[in-house]
Amino acid sequence: xxxxxEFVVDSxxxxxxxxxxxxxxxxxxxxxxxxxxxxxxxxxIYGNKVxxxxxxIYIELFRGTPLxxxxxxxxxxxxxxxxxxxxxxxxxxxxxxxxxAYQAEYFRGAIQSVKGGQMLAARAIGMSKFKAIIYIIxxxxxxxxxxxWSNEVILELKMTSLGFAVGATELMxxxxxxxxxxxxxxxxxxxxxxxxxVIVALVSTLLKILEGKARIPGLGSx
Amino acid sequence: xxxxAIEDVYKSYGDLEVLRGVSFVMQKGxxxxxxxxxxxxxxxxxxxxxxxxxxxxxxxxxxxxEVTNPKTNIDMIRSTIGxxxxxxxxxxxxxxxxxxxxxPMKVKKMxxxxxTELAMEELHRVGLEDKADAYPAELSGGQxxxxxxxxxxxxxxxxxxxxxxxxxxxxxLIGEVLEVMIDLAKSGMTMLxxxxxxxxxxxxxxxVIFIEKxxxxxxxxxxxxxxxxxxxxxxxxxxxxxxxxx
Amino acid sequence: xxxxxxxxxxxxxxxxxIFQILIGELPYLLEGAGIALTLLAALxxxxxxxxxxxxILEVYxxxxxxxxAAAIEFFFRGVPAIVLLFLFYYxxxxxxxxxxxxxxxxxxxxxxxxxxxxxxxxxFQSIASGQMLAAQTLGMSKIKAVLYIIxxxxxxxxxxxxxxxxxxxxxxxxxxxxxxxxxxxxxxxxxxxxTYGNALTVYGFCALIxxxxxxxxxxxxxxxxxxxxxxxxxxxxx
Numbered sequence: 001x002x003x004x005x006e007f008v009v010d011s012x013x014x015x016x017x018x019x020x021x022x023x024x025x026x027x028x029x030x031x032x033x034x035x036x037x038x039x040x041x042x043x044x045i046y047g048n049k050v051x052x053x054x055x056x057i058y059i060e061l062f063r064g065t066p067l068x069x070x071x072x073x074x075x076x077x078x079x080x081x082x083x084x085x086x087x088x089x090x091x092x093x094x095x096x097x098x099x100x101a102y103q104a105e106y107f108r109g110a111i112q113s114v115k116g117g118q119m120l121a122a123r124a125i126g127m128s129k130f131k132a133i134i135y136i137i138x139x140x141x142x143x144x145x146x147x148x149w150s151n152e153v154i155l156e157l158k159m160t161s162l163g164f165a166v167g168a169t170e171l172m173x174x175x176x177x178x179x180x181x182x183x184x185x186x187x188x189x190x191x192x193x194x195x196x197x198v199i200v201a202l203v204s205t206l207l208k209i210l211e212g213k214a215r216i217p218g219l220g221s222x
Numbered sequence: 223x224x225x226x227a228i229e230d231v232y233k234s235y236g237d238l239e240v241l242r243g244v245s246f247v248m249q250k251g252x253x254x255x256x257x258x259x260x261x262x263x264x265x266x267x268x269x270x271x272x273x274x275x276x277x278x279x280x281x282x283x284x285x286x287x288e289v290t291n292p293k294t295n296i297d298m299i300r301s302t303i304g305x306x307x308x309x310x311x312x313x314x315x316x317x318x319x320x321x322x323x324x325x326p327m328k329v330k331k332m333x334x335x336x337x338t339e340l341a342m343e344e345l346h347r348v349g350l351e352d353k354a355d356a357y358p359a360e361l362s363g364g365q366x367x368x369x370x371x372x373x374x375x376x377x378x379x380x381x382x383x384x385x386x387x388x389x390x391x392x393x394x395l396i397g398e399v400l401e402v403m404i405d406l407a408k409s410g411m412t413m414l415x416x417x418x419x420x421x422x423x424x425x426x427x428x429x430v431i432f433i434e435k436x437x438x439x440x441x442x443x444x445x446x447x448x449x450x451x452x453x454x455x456x457x458x459x460x461x462x463x464x465x466x467x468x
Numbered sequence: 469x470x471x472x473x474x475x476x477x478x479x480x481x482x483x484x485x486i487f488q489i490l491i492g493e494l495p496y497l498l499e500g501a502g503i504a505l506t507l508l509a510a511l512x513x514x515x516x517x518x519x520x521x522x523x524i525l526e527v528y529x530x531x532x533x534x535x536x537a538a539a540i541e542f543f544f545r546g547v548p549a550i551v552l553l554f555l556f557y558y559x560x561x562x563x564x565x566x567x568x569x570x571x572x573x574x575x576x577x578x579x580x581x582x583x584x585x586x587x588x589x590x591x592f593q594s595i596a597s598g599q600m601l602a603a604q605t606l607g608m609s610k611i612k613a614v615l616y617i618i619x620x621x622x623x624x625x626x627x628x629x630x631x632x633x634x635x636x637x638x639x640x641x642x643x644x645x646x647x648x649x650x651x652x653x654x655x656x657x658x659x660x661x662x663t664y665g666n667a668l669t670v671y672g673f674c675a676l677i678x679x680x681x682x683x684x685x686x687x688x689x690x691x692x693x694x695x696x697x698x699x700x701x702x703x704x705x706x
Binding site: 031058061063064065066067068069070072073077078079080081116158159160161162164165172175179185186189190192193196199200217 | 471506542543546548549550551552554555558559560562563635639640641642643645646653656657660665666667668669671672674675677682683
Binding site: 114115117120121122123124125126127128131135136139140143180216217218219 | 271284297298299300301302303304305307309311312313314315324325329357359360370373374377450460
């Protein structure tokens, strides 16, 4: 037992260092993914035929292919046309692009569930379509989408573990390195699993609190 | 100049013709009520006045500006016409106060303090200043509709359109809304109302217009139309209404 | 080596060469896809059984088993797929001798089961509680009730979400690459390696194959859902 604790203490610094890199990737992909997701959703709801088609193609493409393949295409493939990105950036962009496709559908569902009368009333006071979307539709849609968005956010957190496949030194990479060195694979991966679980639990709780704060009586589903 | 002029308007949905050549005018300060069987285009007509729906044929003028002209800045026009919906359509994510002041703030670009004062005034006018911080889901039907009227008033409209404002309300809540509307009419607001509430029409309407199957069948003052309708169909319809609504 | 002199690796300028190679390697790649599909079938099967058991325990089990089931579900959904894969492959290899394929089936299968149990849970809970009550008043034990009354209804509700699970798991098979299973993505990487580049084209091609597979899968499941539609159990949502 003492041996195990010693092992944990020894491994922790490296693992935590990796975790930080993972979190960095996570922040980048959440922000880029969410913004792009909203834009894609708006494109599918309010855009003309061309915009609708482009957004749909994007969504089908990124939802129909594995994330790992997308990461490889970005990190290993883009250099073929002259774009070279660091592992961390590649993974962040790949996950961001990937999650945007899923989020686009969640946002679209949520925005479309905002009753049509809301848009009518907004336009009846003289708001332009743009203003109506910004002040009336989005504030409601964004509240409705929170549960599904939270789910995506947690998924993104776990996806960061793929970073090691292209050399990003996040938690998995550090764990594997330690395992390789010490052959104590089970222990180090259990440790890594534990760290992930702790972070996931923490983030889930925070998101639940966010959901509670954003709740408005009568808006969205319980 | 007429405040509102409806000139020979036509509208169809596929094969269904809901408006077939309706024309009338309104002057400032008048209240007119549209009655008729459901589905005869009364709501459609209202929504055409602020171009929430576009006409197939015909023109609509608001104080000299042609609303139906595609070149007209429709957002500007809409900000001068108030619209009260049958199911209120209060902005679900905003409090009553926010609902009333968002128009002045975001469309008329009023400063927050001014807009809040204005909003509270209008809420007071409809008797709901103590519900300023309530969300639409927390209001009763009658309260919700009154907030929706306050929202329309806050834009200082030239004309307010009411699309069956009390049809979605429980009977005991209808009174409070009609009271507000009567006060409004008496204070000189120009109002075009689609409603079955004959008591309301009798007290403040200058003219009642009976529309059936997309055409104006008859129009006249409330006393004249209700007691001595000229057309058989008008009589039949009024008979049905009084049966249903007493 | 090339006859016009020099050992020149195919570059992007000679892009038709890489396409020729890809066409030539199609059988090899498709075999990889086949392996991925086999992996998929195995892990889905494992996941299905595991998922139903977990769901039944969580919804209909006693206090202890429902908490245990919830905990297991939390573990397999909260830990990233890679970590699970490595845990099973490297970790268990000290006790058992697991091939990469077997480790992948276990890890991805149990994980899929945890997600599937969510779907089944939702389906169970959407069945009116009256159904269970009615079954019990007839004298059915809880198990019989679940088997004959609840499950048949729940399965119809589950099909919709289950087809997105299917797609998700299909794409997850690419993770098996990381423990050495020679499925589609790994074979793509080999091609990239021995052609000294052209990653964009090769991986793009692999992506295309995945796209076709997911599309085909979704369509088949859609048809299946149609077949199983019964009045009262129409398709839910889009």
